[in-house]
Amino acid sequence: MPRHFLDSNIVLSDGTPIANSDKVEFQPAVSLDEKRVAYTVADQNKFEIWTAGINGEKPAFRTLGREPRFSANGFQIVYTHTDLSGNDDIWKLDIRNGSTERVTDADEIDVAPDWSPDGQSIVFSSARGGAISIWTIPASGGKRLRINDGGYAPRYSPDAKSILFWHVRGLWTMDAQGENVREVVRDVFEPTFGTWAKTRTGSAVLAKPPVDRPAWPTFDMLRDGRYVYAPIEIRETGLWAIDLTYKEN
Secondary structure (H helix, E strand, O other): OEEEEEEEOEEEOOOOEEEOOOOEEEEEEEOOOOOEEEEEEEEOOEEEEEEEEOOOOOOEEEEEOEEEEEOOOOOEEEEEEEOOOOOEEEEEEEOOOOEEEEOOOOOOOEEEEEEOOOOOEEEEEEOOOOOOEEEEEEOOOOOOEEOOOOOEEEEEOOOOOEEEEEOOOEEEEEEOOOOOOEEEEEOOOOOOOOEEEEEOOEEEEEOOOOOOOOEOOOOEEOOOOOEEEOEEEEEEEEOOOOOOOOOOO
């Protein structure tokens, strides 16, 4: 009976290792100053958020959760946390003192947050009120606002003026208020996080890491064109059964 073992680590596209263990590491996010990387670690039946330096230095466990994203100041992380009853909400973490704070508190799922580059707001996906859609909430707390009728995995543009999200087999953009919606990448059949990439003429959108090897779809870009991603390695082993017959001499 064959057995399959999956492993993934966090690396830079130039080959620099950032997180390398026998656990599954994925969902990397780079701080705006590009000095730190936050990522998710799958450890048995739980998810953990860790951080490390951009070259892999000083890896540190931070809290239980997944889908981390840095604030503008680089000291706070917004993330998805699942409570003991199985409900998903958005939380904040201050990595300077380890304190955590709930951002949303709804019976419906709130997932996939992102912090605006100007530090003023948090965007996320929520099933509140029906189909999963895109919402925003002030980073300092306050009233949440639904800004479209359907979407998942929002990502602010580098100038905080636009939001990228997945919806109906594609990646779409809209302005930060939910208007001027347009499709930018077609045939993205699975719900996924798109990524903004800097170009000479502005910003482009990528749906997956630009690699030929298997990798988790969530990745992040640096200003110099390098990217942080989680390549997947699948190993197969085999177990064999042998019939033994006892024969008396």
